[in-house]
Amino acid sequence: MVKKSSAHHLGRRPRGRPRTYDPGQALARVTAAFWDAGYSAASLEDLTDAAGMNKPSLYGAFGNKHALYMTSLEQYRAMGREAMREALSYELPLADALRRVYTRAIEIYTAGDHGARGCFLIGTAATESVLDPKIRRVFADGLHELDEQLEARFAHALEHGELKSEIGAGDLARVACGIMNSLALRARAGDSRQVLEATAEAGVRLLCRLG
Amino acid sequence: MVKKSSAHHLGRRPRGRPRTYDPGQALARVTAAFWDAGYSAASLEDLTDAAGMNKPSLYGAFGNKHALYMTSLEQYRAMGREAMREALSYELPLADALRRVYTRAIEIYTAGDHGARGCFLIGTAATESVLDPKIRRVFADGLHELDEQLEARFAHALEHGELKSEIGAGDLARVACGIMNSLALRARAGDSRQVLEATAEAGVRLLCRLG
DNA sequence: TGATTTATATACCGAACGGTACTAATATTA
DNA sequence: TAATATTAGTACCGTTCGGTATATAAATCA
Numbered sequence: 001m002v003k004k005s006s007a008h009h010l011g012r013r014p015r016g017r018p019r020t021y022d023p024g025q026a027l028a029r030v031t032a033a034f035w036d037a038g039y040s041a042a043s044l045e046d047l048t049d050a051a052g053m054n055k056p057s058l059y060g061a062f063g064n065k066h067a068l069y070m071t072s073l074e075q076y077r078a079m080g081r082e083a084m085r086e087a088l089s090y091e092l093p094l095a096d097a098l099r100r101v102y103t104r105a106i107e108i109y110t111a112g113d114h115g116a117r118g119c120f121l122i123g124t125a126a127t128e129s130v131l132d133p134k135i136r137r138v139f140a141d142g143l144h145e146l147d148e149q150l151e152a153r154f155a156h157a158l159e160h161g162e163l164k165s166e167i168g169a170g171d172l173a174r175v176a177c178g179i180m181n182s183l184a185l186r187a188r189a190g191d192s193r194q195v196l197e198a199t200a201e202a203g204v205r206l207l208c209r210l211g
Numbered sequence: 212m213v214k215k216s217s218a219h220h221l222g223r224r225p226r227g228r229p230r231t232y233d234p235g236q237a238l239a240r241v242t243a244a245f246w247d248a249g250y251s252a253a254s255l256e257d258l259t260d261a262a263g264m265n266k267p268s269l270y271g272a273f274g275n276k277h278a279l280y281m282t283s284l285e286q287y288r289a290m291g292r293e294a295m296r297e298a299l300s301y302e303l304p305l306a307d308a309l310r311r312v313y314t315r316a317i318e319i320y321t322a323g324d325h326g327a328r329g330c331f332l333i334g335t336a337a338t339e340s341v342l343d344p345k346i347r348r349v350f351a352d353g354l355h356e357l358d359e360q361l362e363a364r365f366a367h368a369l370e371h372g373e374l375k376s377e378i379g380a381g382d383l384a385r386v387a388c389g390i391m392n393s394l395a396l397r398a399r400a401g402d403s404r405q406v407l408e409a410t411a412e413a414g415v416r417l418l419c420r421l422g
Numbered sequence: 423t424g425a426t427t428t429a430t431a432t433a434c435c436g437a438a439c440g441g442t443a444c445t446a447a448t449a450t451t452a
Numbered sequence: 453t454a455a456t457a458t459t460a461g462t463a464c465c466g467t468t469c470g471g472t473a474t475a476t477a478a479a480t481c482a
Contacts, residue, residue, distance in 0.1 A: 199382060
């Protein structure tokens with residue numbers, strides 16, 4: 001694993017030969033490789049090429065392939081959590097907040113050197129989830145975390161009279177999350193940005209009882 | 212590929228040694244193996260074990276691993292198309308028709324010897340879709356085929372005054388499809404049947420303007 | 423400057439991969 | 453029953469897999 005000595009942390013160089021890579025950047029490039037190919041199909045050579053590191057260095061920094069992937073997933077979840085937190089405004093009207101969420105999601109899902117890749121969790125962890133309980137745990141946690149962020153926003157809207165619905169905040173959140181999941185899948189399937197945006201807008205209208 | 216001689220087709224035994232396997236059943240078992248592990252992680256040994264066939268026989272019957280997977284996908288799509296066609300009644304009210312669609316989907320998604328596996332396309336083809344254009348084509352076609360089945364039903368409802376909405380049938384269909392996609396992902400993530408059913412019901416209500 | 427520490431780089435390991443010759447078995451046909 | 457056709461089964465092919473032993477390079481510390 002990547003260990004920072006206190007010396008390095010304080011600005012003084014650590015003892016041995018210095019790294020030629022930035023751990024966070026290397027991990028992000030590894031994530032990109034996993035994102036394209038999936039966990040099983042991404043070979044260690046793909047990953048070292050992406051990271052610009054050789055195998056022993058990569059192993060020394062992040063452990064074996066499985067541990068590296070788990071770390072990749074955690075980094076992605078942290079990014080996604082923050083992106084959603086920023087987008088899901090409590091000051092904008094509910095519909096506008098949801099629009100920001102979907103717009104930001106579409107940005108993430110359609111980026112990628114080899115074309116749109118959707119959501120990293122959905123695109124790679126879902127496949128492994130049946131036979132790998134640890135990956136399933138992270139995948140499920142990722143879905144539920146978004147559920148909870150959305151549920152809090154819907155609960156706020158229901159409590160403040162911004163939205164009237166017989167459907168509870170939890171169920172509204174799961175539907176809203178589902179629409180986002182669907183954007184991820186459609187992006188990976190190659191659907192156009194226009195289709196993604198239209199689907200998101202229809203979802204917003206249904207959820208907010210507009211139109 | 213599996214070839215049937217005209218003699219066999221007419222009930223007369225073909226010339227050589229007879230098969231000890233049923234091609235359709237073997238393919239279904241291969242599908243189950245792919246469904247659990249994904250395309251890349253399913254080894255040829257996994258597949259032969261599942262099918263009860265040895266490697267040369269499997270190759271002779273269906274071609275190489277990629278061709279076998281494509282055939283698997285096609286068989287699944289045919290099953291799914293028929294299941295949706297049956298469930299999506301034009302005689303029942305729209306909400307009840309959608310309920311049947313989601314109920315049938317949940318049945319398929321939660322079956323599986325190693326736990327719920329979701330949708331075969333979403334659980335396995337989505338991952339490969341970025342780097343494999345042929346798989347992406349089948350994956351996208353699968354999504355769009357369901358879109359069209361649903362769109363036709365929504366268009367029918369709008370035309371016959373069963374549903375009033377400013378949102379077009381196409382967008383309604385993509386949202387309805389998205390909710391089903393989300394059921395597939397949540398099933399694979401291990402969510403309970405109860406959660407899946409509640410999410411589906413909330414989707415039906417939103418789509419049909421109930422509650 | 424020599425010892426120590428840490429990272430890089432090469433070369434290699436045994437195992438598993440997808441795929442295939444080759445042989446044996448089992449049926450029809452002539 | 454001999455010839456032919458088709459399948460089943462074994463054993464093996466070269467390649468790639470994830471992972472590691474070993475040697476070298478580059479820094480600090482004493």
